[in-house]
Amino acid sequence: MTYFSTMGxxxxxxxxxxxxxxxxxxxxxxxxxxxxxxxxQDGDEAVQLDPExxxxxxxxxxxxxxxxxxxxxxTAIIKQQRxxxxxxxxxxxxxxxxxxxxDPEDGTRETVLSYLKRHFSSEPRPAxxxxxxx
Amino acid sequence: MLEDNQPRQTGExxxxxNEQPASSARRSFLRTTGLSTLGAMVGxxxxxxxxxxxxxxxxxxQDSGEDLMSxxxxxxxxxxxxxxxxxxxxxxxDDVTPYERMFVRMNGLVPQTALDQDxxxxxxxxxxxxxxxxxxxxDDLKSQFETVxxxxxxxxxxxxxxxxxxxxxxxxxxxxxxxxxxxxGVRLADVLNKAGIKDSAVYTAHYGNDPHLSGDPDKNPISRxxxxxxALEEGGMIAWExxxxxxxAFHGFPLxxxxxxxPGSASQKYLTRIWIRxxxxxxxxxxxxxxRLPEHPVAPGTEVPESDMVIMTVMPVKSLIxxxxxxxxxxxxxxxxxxxxxxAGNGDVQAMDVSIDFGQTWQKAELDPAPNLYSWQxxxxxxxxxxxxxxxxxxxxxxxxxxxxxxxxxxxxxxxxGNNMQHRIALVAT
Numbered sequence: 001m002t003y004f005s006t007m008g009x010x011x012x013x014x015x016x017x018x019x020x021x022x023x024x025x026x027x028x029x030x031x032x033x034x035x036x037x038x039x040x041q042d043g044d045e046a047v048q049l050d051p052e053x054x055x056x057x058x059x060x061x062x063x064x065x066x067x068x069x070x071x072x073x074x075t076a077i078i079k080q081q082r083x084x085x086x087x088x089x090x091x092x093x094x095x096x097x098x099x100x101x102x103d104p105e106d107g108t109r110e111t112v113l114s115y116l117k118r119h120f121s122s123e124p125r126p127a128x129x130x131x132x133x134x
Numbered sequence: 135m136l137e138d139n140q141p142r143q144t145g146e147x148x149x150x151x152n153e154q155p156a157s158s159a160r161r162s163f164l165r166t167t168g169l170s171t172l173g174a175m176v177g178x179x180x181x182x183x184x185x186x187x188x189x190x191x192x193x194x195x196q197d198s199g200e201d202l203m204s205x206x207x208x209x210x211x212x213x214x215x216x217x218x219x220x221x222x223x224x225x226x227x228d229d230v231t232p233y234e235r236m237f238v239r240m241n242g243l244v245p246q247t248a249l250d251q252d253x254x255x256x257x258x259x260x261x262x263x264x265x266x267x268x269x270x271x272x273d274d275l276k277s278q279f280e281t282v283x284x285x286x287x288x289x290x291x292x293x294x295x296x297x298x299x300x301x302x303x304x305x306x307x308x309x310x311x312x313x314x315x316x317x318x319g320v321r322l323a324d325v326l327n328k329a330g331i332k333d334s335a336v337y338t339a340h341y342g343n344d345p346h347l348s349g350d351p352d353k354n355p356i357s358r359x360x361x362x363x364x365a366l367e368e369g370g371m372i373a374w375e376x377x378x379x380x381x382x383a384f385h386g387f388p389l390x391x392x393x394x395x396x397p398g399s400a401s402q403k404y405l406t407r408i409w410i411r412x413x414x415x416x417x418x419x420x421x422x423x424x425x426r427l428p429e430h431p432v433a434p435g436t437e438v439p440e441s442d443m444v445i446m447t448v449m450p451v452k453s454l455i456x457x458x459x460x461x462x463x464x465x466x467x468x469x470x471x472x473x474x475x476x477x478a479g480n481g482d483v484q485a486m487d488v489s490i491d492f493g494q495t496w497q498k499a500e501l502d503p504a505p506n507l508y509s510w511q512x513x514x515x516x517x518x519x520x521x522x523x524x525x526x527x528x529x530x531x532x533x534x535x536x537x538x539x540x541x542x543x544x545x546x547x548x549x550x551x552g553n554n555m556q557h558r559i560a561l562v563a564t
Contacts, residue, residue, distance in 0.1 A: 026459075026460070026461035027460065027461045027560045028460045028461065028559070028560065029526050029558045029559065029560050030297075030308060030309060030460075030557065030558055030559075031308075033297055034296040034297050034306075034308060035296055035297065035298065035299055035301050035306070071348070072347040072348050073213070073215055073216060073347055074213060074214045074215040076211075076212065076213035076214055076215075077212075077213045077216075077218075077305065080212065080213075080305065080306040081301060081303055081306075082300065082301030083300070083301055083302075083303055084300055084435060084437075086437050087303055087548070090423075091303060094422065098418075098422070099346075099347070099348060099353075100346065100348035100350045100353055101348070122299070122300035122301045122435075123300075
């Protein structure tokens with residue numbers, strides 16, 4: 001997909017600026033003001049992305065999340081999100097009740113929601129808080 | 135096949151982008167979830183799906199239209215299914231936004247009729263609270279009503295969502311979900327008045343033929359509406375051309391409703407029906423949190439009950455700096471032209487100001503009159519950067535009522551609508 005600049009462009013520019021206090025060509029002050037992208041972190045650990053699962057972070061629940069969600073939409077919209085746990089719960093219900101999402105009754109809901117809340121959250125995660133105090 | 139999450143009818147040229155073939159363990163997992171990816175695409179379970187050869191797409195599966203994205207140069211892709219892409223500010227410098235720079239916001243899939251540019255037998259129904267229900271062909275529209283051409287801004291209600299904290303769900307648009315193409319068609323009010331709006335009319339309800347992401351043919355991806363007073367106001371159109379060409383597939387071929395000044399979602403693509411209702415429309419994405427704002431101001435992150443959410447209507451005043459591109463080097467002590475566009479959902483913009491000192495002082499910009507109501511307006515200013523170093527240009531539009539763009543993100547809301555904060559670019563004086 002060579003014809004797009006990607007979201008990654010903004011991220012790269014922002015981090016380049018932080019690393020180099022001198023002005024970086026092409027700097028966008030709006031990029032520094034936006035919500036940072038999902039951390040893709042798991043506690044202190046950077047996680048691997050799984051190209052077979054739409055580049056979702058490769059931790060427990062990735063496979064269930066991929067197949068549950070990509071029946072309707074690609075992983076691109078998931079990876080943009082930084083939401084509270086309550087919003088993730090709401091979105092699940094909205095997708096089942098309004099958007100025709102298949103509602104598995106075998107614990108998949110809990111697996112998928114805990115995965116989404118772990119990686120695509122705007123709430124501080126316990127693992128991150130512990131990491132920060134070390 | 136099961137792993138191809140970007141359904142298309144001819145996928146030979148894009149196979150290299152597809153996901154790897156999955157393990158048999160994954161395939162068996164998929165089947166146990168009941169309605170599979172493939173089944174969801176066509177809206178039902180597929181008996182003997184396991185016997186279908188790899189690479190065969192059932193004819194009911196819709197093309198996502200992704201291949202057409204090659205015609206959208208320089209856009210930032212937010213999502214591939216549904217397709218959503220925005221335009222960097224410096225690529226929006228044209229007075230009339232060309233096709234290749236117009237943002238893409240799909241709620242569902244691109245209809246096959248649009249991909250094929252096939253308008254054979256297309257009709258538009260006007261029904262509900264009207265004296266005479268109408269069933270109009272495109273030729274009827276062209277022959278029975280005056281044809282008009284207007285530049286009209288279309289902006290996504292969620293443009294600027296990326297700046298809310300905590301995050302708001304949905305596509306993380308920054309500043310580029312906006313454009314101002316030139317639309318040709320008929321006045322919406324002329325068509326509604328021909329049908330004869332009854333006193334009982336309260337709201338419009340818009341329908342198109344785009345398929346729902348789930349593939350369920352009984353679901354609409356989006357069906358929004360506006361108060362009948364807004365629909366009868368100057369500005370609304372039913373258009374069949376964008377920039378002098380049949381409306382492209384991403385933008386609503388063959389007919390698109392344009393309700394300028396309101397969130398872009400009110401401007402239904404692939405228009406087949408305008409139902410005049412005796413109550414506020416409750417179609418897809420009219421209810422819940424979609425295109426709604428809290429009735430009262432809330433602290434960031436508040437869980438607002440649905441009953442406190444009200445429909446978003448008029449879009450706020452806004453502007454963009456489209457030249458130069460952010461981060462450009464300019465000559466110290468010499469005038470540098472900066473320019474862009476300004477627009478507001480309530481009509482003409484009254485004033486435009488720029489600052490080169492982080493909003494401490496402001497200078498007036500030249501502001502051209504709008505060529506027609508609800509077009510964006512060109513503004514220009516010469517700024518002189520007094521010494522070498524880093525500067526930001528901030529741009530601030532003022533609407534006809536004296537309301538200005540704020541320097542910070544205004545009123546947090548659960549879905550991140552209506553962010554009209556001032557746009558900024560970096561300039562380096564050398």
